[in-house]
Amino acid sequence: MDIQSPAIALSGVQKHYGEFALHDIDLVVPTGQIMGLVGVNGAGKSTLLRLLVGLIRADDGAVAVLGQRLPEAQVAVKRDIGYASDDMRLYRGQTLRWHMDFVARIYPGWDEAYAQTLLARFDLRPQQKLAGFSHGQRVKALLLLIFARHPRLLLLDEPTTGLDPIARGEVLDALAEVLRDEERSVLFSSHNTADIEQLADAITFLHRGGIVASRDKESFLDSWRRILCRGPAIGPLDAIAGIASVRESPPLIEIKTGAFDEGLLQRLKAQGLEVTAVEPMTLEDIFVTTVRGGTSR
Numbered sequence: 332m333d334i335q336s337p338a339i340a341l342s343g344v345q346k347h348y349g350e351f352a353l354h355d356i357d358l359v360v361p362t363g364q365i366m367g368l369v370g371v372n373g374a375g376k377s378t379l380l381r382l383l384v385g386l387i388r389a390d391d392g393a394v395a396v397l398g399q400r401l402p403e404a405q406v407a408v409k410r411d412i413g414y415a416s417d418d419m420r421l422y423r424g425q426t427l428r429w430h431m432d433f434v435a436r437i438y439p440g441w442d443e444a445y446a447q448t449l450l451a452r453f454d455l456r457p458q459q460k461l462a463g464f465s466h467g468q469r470v471k472a473l474l475l476l477i478f479a480r481h482p483r484l485l486l487l488d489e490p491t492t493g494l495d496p497i498a499r500g501e502v503l504d505a506l507a508e509v510l511r512d513e514e515r516s517v518l519f520s521s522h523n524t525a526d527i528e529q530l531a532d533a534i535t536f537l538h539r540g541g542i543v544a545s546r547d548k549e550s551f552l553d554s555w556r557r558i559l560c561r562g563p564a565i566g567p568l569d570a571i572a573g574i575a576s577v578r579e580s581p582p583l584i585e586i587k588t589g590a591f592d593e594g595l596l597q598r599l600k601a602q603g604l605e606v607t608a609v610e611p612m613t614l615e616d617i618f619v620t621t622v623r624g625g626t627s628r
């Protein structure tokens with residue numbers, strides 16, 4: 332296996348389901364990167380992750396994981412991938428210990444000491460049957476079974492959805508610890524932008540089956556600003572390059588931009604506007620503005 336290759340490389344990927352199409356997907360996740368995949372319900376996040384784990388096949392385009400093409404190398408890469416999603420069913424009639432032994436027999440990289448650490452951290456009882464686990468406990472059990480194998484690539488579909496704030500904090504802390512290993516790459520999806528903002532190095536916005544933006548987190552946060560001005564403007568503001576949205580309630584004007592620089596402020600002033608505040612934006616606000624404005628990367 333080629334360790335110089337990116338962890339994930341998608342090129343021209345298409346997948347059609349009736350009215351829905353995951354389309355023109357070009358995405359590279361370098362080794363060691365933590366990529367957050369953000370999208371509303373039905374955007375295509377799970378479909379993208381299922382393609383990467385070989386559960387479904389692309390209609391067109393190239394899918395490579397850990398330097399190997401799918402679906403040809405699916406069996407070979409599977410042991411190096413940890414995939415967590417609602418698709419994964421644990422056996423309700425068996426205990427967590429039974430599951431741990433089962434996984435340990437299949438994966439030689441099983442780390443029992445780390446599994447014990449995670450049992451304590453997640454406050455899970457190994458002798459309890461899965462049928463008695465709450466939703467949050469089941470999620471934590473699944474992540475334990477994956478993390479203790481030390482897979483090189485983690486594909487996590489909404490790992491924190493449906494968790495209470497305490498369980499969510501535990502899962503995020505364990506993820507942050509797992510992610511400290513620089514050789515490990517991660518793609519995790521969420522509609523909770525706060526989780527993505529906390530953990531990810533890079534962020535991809537998926538909307539209606541297409542990638543609308545994909546950049547490293549810092550440059551996302553650096554380039555977006557909410558600018559408050561006092562008008563009126565001399566000419567139409569939407570025509571100014573770099574403006575993603577304009578909301579007017581005269582004489583106040585709120586502008587959002589994904590291409591913030593001094594030049595933009597000068598252009599606004601040239602329109603007769605007085606700039607009264609320039610504020611950073613949250614990832615959530617950036618996401619909503621990008622999706623509503625249809626801004627392309």
Ligand SMILES: Nc1ncnc2c1ncn2[C@@H]1O[C@H](COP(=O)(O)OP(=O)(O)OP(=O)(O)O)[C@@H](O)[C@H]1O
Pocket residue numbers: 348351370371372373374375376377378379522
């Ligand atoms: N096996 C399938 N057969 C038919 N349609 C499918 C199938 N899998 C997904 N779809 C459709 O593809 C679209 C994208 O679904 P997907 O589950 O990838 O979105 P998502 O972003 O993960 O959404 P959510 O946040 O709700 O989980 C939806 O319109 C869904 O109905």
